[in-house]
Amino acid sequence: MDQTCLIAGAGYTGLRLARRLQPRWRIIALARSEAAATRLSAAGLEVLRADLDGKLEPGVLSVADGTAIAYLVPPTEGTDGDPRLAGFLGALGEARPSTFLYVSTTGVYGDTGGEVVTEASPVTPSSDRGCRRAAAERIADEWCSTRGVRCIVLRVPGIYGPGRLPLDRLRRGEPAIRPEDSGPGNRIHVDDLVTACVAALERRVRGIFNVTDGDHSSTTEFMQRTAALAGLPPPPLIALAEARGRISPGMLSFLVESRRVDNRRMREELGVEPRYAGLDAGIAASLEEMGATQD
Numbered sequence: 373m374d375q376t377c378l379i380a381g382a383g384y385t386g387l388r389l390a391r392r393l394q395p396r397w398r399i400i401a402l403a404r405s406e407a408a409a410t411r412l413s414a415a416g417l418e419v420l421r422a423d424l425d426g427k428l429e430p431g432v433l434s435v436a437d438g439t440a441i442a443y444l445v446p447p448t449e450g451t452d453g454d455p456r457l458a459g460f461l462g463a464l465g466e467a468r469p470s471t472f473l474y475v476s477t478t479g480v481y482g483d484t485g486g487e488v489v490t491e492a493s494p495v496t497p498s499s500d501r502g503c504r505r506a507a508a509e510r511i512a513d514e515w516c517s518t519r520g521v522r523c524i525v526l527r528v529p530g531i532y533g534p535g536r537l538p539l540d541r542l543r544r545g546e547p548a549i550r551p552e553d554s555g556p557g558n559r560i561h562v563d564d565l566v567t568a569c570v571a572a573l574e575r576r577v578r579g580i581f582n583v584t585d586g587d588h589s590s591t592t593e594f595m596q597r598t599a600a601l602a603g604l605p606p607p608p609l610i611a612l613a614e615a616r617g618r619i620s621p622g623m624l625s626f627l628v629e630s631r632r633v634d635n636r637r638m639r640e641e642l643g644v645e646p647r648y649a650g651l652d653a654g655i656a657a658s659l660e661e662m663g664a665t666q667d
Contacts, residue, residue, distance in 0.1 A: 375470075376400065377573065378435060380424065380460065381444030382412055385475070385531065389442060389566050390417055393573075400435055424456050428463040436467035440573050443512075444475045447504040454508035461515045471522045472512060473572050475565075478529045478558060478582060480506040484631040486555050491527075491580045491637055499625050509580075524572040525580045526565075529633060530591075530626075532654065533562030534661040538595050542604045547619070553612040554590035555630025561585065561648040561658070571642040584633045585646045585654070591627055597651045602659055 375397050379386050382401035390399045394416070402422040403409035409419045420431050424445060447454035457474075479502035481489045497503045509525050516523035548554070560568075560583055568583045589597075592609070599606045615624060638644050648654030
């Protein structure tokens with residue numbers, strides 16, 4: 373064990389990251405509630421209580437200096453920018469982490485009409501969610517630049533994996549946009565995202581990396597393949613115009629943004645080749661881990 377990683381946001385992805393880093397790293401997970409602390413402790417993690425919307429406890433500050441920080445906490449809904457991240461970094465005071473890893477979203481690129489985006493593409497978010505993440509990236513970059521801290525930003529699309537498949541939507545018979553109206557999509561299996569996080573922490577890299585499987589199948593195709601592999605009825609297909617009245621505004625804003633996210637830098641500089649580069653392999657592995665491939 374030669375390094376310490378402080379994980380802020382030890383939820384779905386963060387907990388899997390913690391397990392992957394053990395036992396080479398000392399892992400300290402932040403927990404807001406007693407229930408979260410109990411859950412993380414049961415997973416064998418060292419836990420510190422911390423309310424990121426309040427005042428950080430002295431214990432957090434004492435371990436931050438010289439520590440790698442993996443920050444996977446989303447901005448608060450309905451805010452401008454990311455005051456939660458700004459408050460967290462400001463509360464670290466004079467502490468100088470060795471690395472700051474921020475997990476962002478490919479939503480910062482906005483809607484490009486299906487065109488390819490790379491890390492050099494303009495940041496032009498078209499949703500409030502994307503705007504908050506773009507602001508968070510700036511906050512992290514400026515804070516790290518001022519202190520000489522190595523900063524890595526991973527821009528991530530939709531995350532799927534065990535427990536994160538659209539099975540309930542399929543069982544409810546929720547519609548999908550018909551293929552001719554459904555633009556290219558981007559996603560990443562949670563285990564491939566964890567691999568990218570580990571590489572970002574352990575390799576001497578910095579800057580921005582798109583983390584995606586390279587499969588640009590639409591969300592409609594993803595739902596159809598999930599249904600087929602899980603033995604569920606395929607989703608009914610509707611036109612985009614009809615979807616505006618039948619699909620929630622939040623989901624619809626995600627579906628109408630169209631882009632193809634390039635992952636060349638992830639593969640060449642992070643050295644990460646997605647284990648689940650195709651839909652079927654990732655969906656099947658997720659269903660197998662969940663232990664249920666039938667309705």
